[in-house]
Amino acid sequence: MAASIGKVFEREFAKVIRHLAETRAVGLARFPDSGDAGSLISAQPSDYLLGLPPGCTGLLDGQRLMFLEVKASEEHHKLGKAMVRPAQRGAISK
Numbered sequence: 001m002a003a004s005i006g007k008v009f010e011r012e013f014a015k016v017i018r019h020l021a022e023t024r025a026v027g028l029a030r031f032p033d034s035g036d037a038g039s040l041i042s043a044q045p046s047d048y049l050l051g052l053p054p055g056c057t058g059l060l061d062g063q064r065l066m067f068l069e070v071k072a073s074e075e076h077h078k079l080g081k082a083m084v085r086p087a088q089r090g091a092i093s094k
Helices: 005-022
Strands: 027-030 048-051 065-068
Touching: 005 027
Parallel strands: none
Antiparallel strands: 027 048, 048 065
């Protein structure tokens, strides 16, 4: 069975973001995947918690700590609200 594009994209993204963390370009924490864990853990706010170094520009109100959700789709050109679990919607900035 072929892997879904979402899982493939997430693996490739993880390689890049881990490299950034190893070179100290960002701080990174990976939340457990509640979808893979079933009912063992509650829904998480995102895939990652990302911390950016001082001096980063163009961020919302100078925030350097943010939630990062990784999504990919072959069918959709936009990320619709229905594609994000309710536990994650509260973490989305308006």
